[in-house]
Amino acid sequence: MKLSTLSRKQEIYKTAARLFKEKGYSAVTMRDLAAEMGIKAASLYNHISSKQQILSEIILDIATQFTSGIDAITGQETNTLAKLKAVIAQHITLTADNPYGMAALNNDWMHLEGKLDHYLDLRNRYEKKFRDIILEGKESGELKDVNTEILVYSILTTLRNLYLWIPKKGELKKDELIEGLSIILLQGVES
Amino acid sequence: MKLSTLSRKQEIYKTAARLFKEKGYSAVTMRDLAAEMGIKAASLYNHISSKQQILSEIILDIATQFTSGIDAITGQETNTLAKLKAVIAQHITLTADNPYGMAALNNDWMHLEGKLDHYLDLRNRYEKKFRDIILEGKESGELKDVNTEILVYSILTTLRNLYLWIPKKGELKKDELIEGLSIILLQGVES
DNA sequence: GTCTATATTAAGATAGAC
């Protein structure tokens, strides 16, 4: 793919993700998507094979990036707080790169058909690795003895929904956001 | 309405909310809804006037409850931490009462047609009142000087998504959840 | 209160011309 131009296929994915964020997968028609790109719906099928394939591509692309990311973090020889901060940084980076894709990941995964099981598998493994980081922190004494499930839920929910908020706050620099979120999410639970 | 039986209309709202949570408003058809209730789609129209009306009813009912609730909390003569804990308790209570409606509120509000402006108005007022509680706490010194916008986002996101989590965790008692969440959300920001 | 039958509109997708 050329550097500063997206292939037509990539353009379709990008436009679709934006529309999916606004109205959800089911409410976006192939005619909506085509109109947004200035072509007719039938022309889309020269580049993609189905609406379903567009959704799969968008969601599994991001899910795979999160999976690789958490594997790298888990493999680090660092303490729990460094790992948690790396998880926060990864969410901010991937969300800033692709906020519309993150929205589809969060809200439209249940409309995956053939790839649903694969997606659920990736998500469950991600959650387990994240929970394990928390559990290690509690065992080592780095984290206070708060309720694990509530803490896992609270942090992951905040991170997963950053797409609702990041694009509007262009004035906040990425490093400041990583610092600010780390303080708010972690300061209360550090020993 | 009789005490232990829902009117047919209420039954429709309740069933619809559950289906909306699973697949989203747009992906649920009147035939799906009717089948779930053991009748034909046409029969639904003896009780309700449109699919759109079902969505309005579900969302605005909850949004109104949140609005009354925050008005009561804002009117209390208590300190900031007590007010924040009351907000947390309200979210937990309303979500536990109606997790499916909360899902529709969060995910399907953009499909409101005639009532969209009214909904957005209620939501904006709620957010403003919540932000004002945080700002008062910072002025009075009860809260640390953390980034206001990040804190507002983080707490509200966690509370708004409780529906994803509360129904699965029946073993957690409500009071424990209020305590646990208050610790995790607030302990890091108290002075 | 529910049914069958149906009107109307719009969806995803394909064929074949240019």
Place this chain on the structure above:
DNA sequence: GTCTATCTTAATATAGAC
């Protein structure tokens, strides 16, 4: 790579019988 034309299916909703 895009178009027009079209197939097939399914959506919301109404009319009128029981």
